[in-house]
Amino acid sequence: MTQLVLSIRDLTVEIPTRHGILRPVDGVSYDIAPGEILGVVGESGAGKSMAGNAVIGLLSPPARIAKGEIHVNGTRIDQLKGDGIRRLRGKEIGMVFQDPLTSLNPLLRIGDQLTETILAHLDVSRSEAERRAVAALDEVGIPGARDRINSYPHEFSGGMRQRVVIALALCAEPSLIIADEPTTALDVSVQAQIIALLKSLCRERGTAVMLITHDMGVIAEAADRVAVMYAGKLAELGPVRDVLTTPRHPYTDGLMGSTPLASRGQKRLHQIPGAMPRLDALPSGCAFHPRCPYAQDKCSADPGPTLADGNGAACWFPLPHDAKVA
Numbered sequence: 001m002t003q004l005v006l007s008i009r010d011l012t013v014e015i016p017t018r019h020g021i022l023r024p025v026d027g028v029s030y031d032i033a034p035g036e037i038l039g040v041v042g043e044s045g046a047g048k049s050m051a052g053n054a055v056i057g058l059l060s061p062p063a064r065i066a067k068g069e070i071h072v073n074g075t076r077i078d079q080l081k082g083d084g085i086r087r088l089r090g091k092e093i094g095m096v097f098q099d100p101l102t103s104l105n106p107l108l109r110i111g112d113q114l115t116e117t118i119l120a121h122l123d124v125s126r127s128e129a130e131r132r133a134v135a136a137l138d139e140v141g142i143p144g145a146r147d148r149i150n151s152y153p154h155e156f157s158g159g160m161r162q163r164v165v166i167a168l169a170l171c172a173e174p175s176l177i178i179a180d181e182p183t184t185a186l187d188v189s190v191q192a193q194i195i196a197l198l199k200s201l202c203r204e205r206g207t208a209v210m211l212i213t214h215d216m217g218v219i220a221e222a223a224d225r226v227a228v229m230y231a232g233k234l235a236e237l238g239p240v241r242d243v244l245t246t247p248r249h250p251y252t253d254g255l256m257g258s259t260p261l262a263s264r265g266q267k268r269l270h271q272i273p274g275a276m277p278r279l280d281a282l283p284s285g286c287a288f289h290p291r292c293p294y295a296q297d298k299c300s301a302d303p304g305p306t307l308a309d310g311n312g313a314a315c316w317f318p319l320p321h322d323a324k325v326a
């Protein structure tokens with residue numbers, strides 16, 4: 001059996017506050033295989049970024065991993081600190097964030113940033129690292145890579161800068177990329193190009209990707225499987241083609257209904273009523289029940305079921321129902 005690149009089990013992130021302990025990530029489990037793109041989707045505040053940050057050891061205190069395990073290529077990493085986790089970043093795990101300027105040093109030429117990253121993680125000579133830096137820029141579609149290597153980050157457009165960030169994330173040949181809203185700050189026309197680029201480069205290399213987004217359109221475009229998060233928990237997990245065509249959790253169904261997707265051909269969009277609850281004011285039972293058109297008494301009494309074998313919907317009354325509520 002192929003070894004999983006990422007395996008998260010029962011991951012729980014806690015934030016102690018004056019009002020009690022908040023759990024922005026609460027008992028989340030999922031895997032990513034080599035070359036697979038797992039989309040993590042949900043509204044703002046669902047806990048998507050916290051889960052990604054937990055994997056790369058970038059939780060800002062007082063947030064901390066309180067429970068669960070994270071394995072990368074079979075090695076447990078959730079207890080690593082300092083140098084241990086820093087060594088993994090870049091080498092085993094590459095990162096692409098929403099704002100390219102958070103990943104790039106504004107004072108260094110991009111060629112130097114690429115070369116230094118390669119030298120820090122791969123056992124190659126400086127001249128080989130410089131050659132690879134040009135090749136990496138070329139591969140992400142920067143025209144005139146040999147000359148642009150001497151440019152500073154501010155000399156690129158937003159879309160080109162995100163291409164540079166992708167080159168930087170991939171240059172040390174990591175096995176996992178965490179891409180957190182990689183296209184949210186870009187023009188719509190550029191968004192599709194960047195998603196296509198990330199997808200093709202990771203496929204070619206067999207790199208696993210955790211693609212965090214609030215946009216079901218991006219999930220439909222790029223992901224193989226999707227993890228839907230709501231108020232810190234997994235609402236639904238499964239192959240994209242199944243989840244998007246026949247969502248089983250009413251929250252996923254609501255997200256789909258509010259997203260214009262060509263493949264669905266829906267005539268009208270429907271916003272999910274209400275908003276995601278605050279973590280310090282979670283409703284009883286299933287956190288989605290106050291917004292759910294299908295909620296019954298059990299839903300406000302008992303927390304949603306956990307996903308049995310890691311797939312399916314964490315819902316007492318999963319869709320499809322015989323009669324849809326209008």
Ligand SMILES: Nc1ncnc2c1ncn2[C@@H]1O[C@H](COP(=O)(O)OP(=O)(O)OP(=O)(O)O)[C@@H](O)[C@H]1O
Pocket residue numbers: 015017022024042043044045046047048049050051062063214279
């Ligand atoms: N220091 C903190 N104290 C209290 N709550 C916090 C703190 N940091 C984050 N949170 C809460 O944790 C939850 C999860 O945040 P997270 O950034 O992971 O959400 P997200 O799904 O990535 O949303 P977005 O798309 O807006 O980034 C949010 O409800 C947020 O308000």
